[in-house]
Amino acid sequence: MSPKSPIAPIVHPTGLIGHPDKAAPPLLKVENLAVSYGRIRAVDGIGLHVEPGRIVSLVGSNGAGKTTTLMALSGLLPLTAGKVAFAGEDITTLAPELRVARGIAHVPERRRVFAGMSVRENLVLGAYARGDAVDVASDVERMVALFPRLGERMGQMAGTLSGGEQQMLAIARGLMSRPSLLIMDEPTMGLAPQMIDLILDTVLEIRRQGMTVLLVEQNAVEAMRLSDHVYIMRLGRIVHEDSGANIDPERVKSFYLGADA
């Protein structure tokens, strides 16, 4: 596990500065977001500020509404209320595939790689929204540099990979769209401890390369250690937020266990 290294500012293609900077405008700004399944309100009016070049985590117990929030952000679920702005643009009603083109990539829960297609095809599909065929090959090479394991498995069906390899592929597939914001839903779920370390290291590496990460992680302690900012969700609301360094693990525990703070 690499320590949190001091990171040099990186100028991102969108023109945003990739270093924690209080003055920078948020890359993702969510106001009063609400999502309902029928009569059940799964997310009940939350607000998020994700500043460029940061790792922001959403933690909370099962049923808190984290995955629902992410799915709403990438346009898979319709909003009941609220507003979502990305890089200064209102994307509240934008179709999901257009959000990918704007620079939001979502690595879904349980990976969901295309099991019947080869690793290479999965990666090439990741670049679908970009429409520039020229650089796809060089990006595939970049992914191999990031995850050498995938290089050995290029022609193999994605469904035959191990869980950890599938997670690498899912992340790589997300990166193929050259996003400025990478949304990751439980990337370490069900993985071996060594693999978890590798994946979390990758999250840091992704930020080092100038991207912003919005992370949902079951392992709250790791998430807090990794993140610049943490939101704690409970029953569809944000009950606490603070910078990753300041957050008190004991308080987090009390939120998980259900005591009101």
Add this chain to the structure above:
Amino acid sequence: MDYFGQLLANGLVLGAIYALTAVAFTLVYGVVRLVNFAFGELFMLGAFLTASLMLPEVRLIGVAVPMPGFSLPVAAAGAIALTALLGVLVDRIAYRPLRNAPRLAPLITSIAVSVVLQSLAQTIWGAEELRFPEFHLATLPPVVLFDSIYLSVMDLVVMATALAAMLGLSAFIARSSLGRAMRASAEDQMAATLVGIPVNRVVAAAFAIGSGFAALAGLLYAQTYGFAHSGMGFLPGLKALTAAVLGGIGSIPGAALGGLILGLVEALGAGYLPNGTAWKDAISFVLLVGLLYLRPQGLLGKPELNSAGRGSLLGGASDFGAVWLRAAFATFDGWLARAAAGGPRAALALLAFALLLGALVPSDYWLRILTMVVVYGMLASGLNVIVGFAGLLDLGFVAFWAVGSYLTSILFVLLLKDQFGVAPADIWWLLYLNLPLAGLVAAGFAVILGTPTLRLRGDYLAIMTLGFGEIVRVVAINWMDLTNGPMGIRGIPAPNLFGIALGSPRAQFFFALALAVLVVFAIARLVRSYVGRAWVAIREDEEAAEAMGVPTARYKLYAYAASGFVGGFVGVFYAHSQQYISPLNFSLFENILLLMLVVLGGLGTFVGPFVGALIWIVFLQLALDLPFVQAYPETRFALLGVVLVVLMVFRPQGLAASARVALTMSGARSKEAA
């Protein structure tokens, strides 16, 4: 050898056409898991459009319209493009709103779309055949292979086109970006969306390609056989679906293989089997039933496709359409639920009303129509047992009806009257014996036919039962000694009780009503028993039912048996009230009509089938007073189709959804009504 070679060549031509259509079914099924029955009709439209574009002038809806008179390749390209466009339009209107709906809904819409397209084609191009214009390649002398096999140049063109189209499609799917996106969408629509694939557009592309293939197959078929007709797509459509299932639906090489096998088996069977030409339609369905029994996923298919799909076949709600419209449906549903909850008192009131109607309606004509309403209501109730209560889509129900009708007709007319000279009036009591007997025989049939389908679910089940229904119909047409073949059986005696003829329309109506009381009472007792609860459990979630210890196989067979019993039972009365039956009475279309009536009136309710039959049959008659309908009677079927599509799109769980729940689970209604 010459003969064999010639049959082989014919089989290859037919196989190429089946394969092209099978590709359409398989492509769309692969991407959205929908059996689009309407491909048979797009096949027909491809033929009509090509023929029209090739002619200098066509009569459309009775009006002469000048046409460009293109040559075949240009006309074909135009027809394929138009059909592809129509396919996309159909997807947009009838299927896309139902993408997340319960499985039965899109199946029913696709059947309804099929009926609409066929009726419209008949309205536009007329009921007669349209001769397919000659193309100059077709006038060239045939190619002779090995000095003995004659192939026309067009036969070679058909085969080459089919081969090129399929190779092209395979390469497109494997290599192109859109093809990759199609495969990704087929695997996981959510993940496909997340990598930025516009899934709806990809599905539309699949529909466009599929419809284009169907149109290509249709125009080649029409070119080969020399005509286009509004009903021409029906059987080839079924065969192509069979071919797709045979090869493993979802697999393109499988579709090609299945089409080829089917074409060859049919051509060789027609050539070598005794009276093979007559039986050739049955061969493919026997093959299908056999294969589904041994290898449900098809020759090249993946096993997981034969799964139940999403939960309940009927549950779920549409999020499509305006809020007020959905609210209106919900209110209407609430009324139906309250009416259905009226119990015995409401049932008695309904019966009294029917009796009063029977006693007071003065015209014999309307009494006959009301009798038909009751008969169709009963038949629809029988189908409702299996579709509405057990949630198994059965497209072979007419077979049971046919068994009942034929049993009593053969006994009364062909055996006792013609062979032994017994006057029907002397053995009037045989009718009352035949009613339960035919019910039992049909139930036996149902169990025999049901057993191999037990392993199948959803779409596969529908296809298999459809195969069974067609086999029974082909047998009825061709087993001349038993059924009198297509001439049918005449002179079936009217019902008679202790020597009193019950031939008058009024007496027949009351007779039918008495049977209906029996049928509804029996079904109601069954549904409210332990058996009925097991059925509903299977309907709502088969896996959960199994996990809860419901022996699903046994209860599915009970459902088949009960449904078959009703079909046979009512079939006996049907034969005696019509006094003439022929295989035409028991076509797949009748089955589709019964299904539409059940859906219209409310699946899984007791009154629904009768409501549907009443609305439909009375409308059928009333509409005849309109001059337009007199000229184009088939437009009524188009209207029924449109009504069903609209109903499914806005209310995929069907009318009377809350009534359906309240029927078997007391206490559930209050929650639904809230």
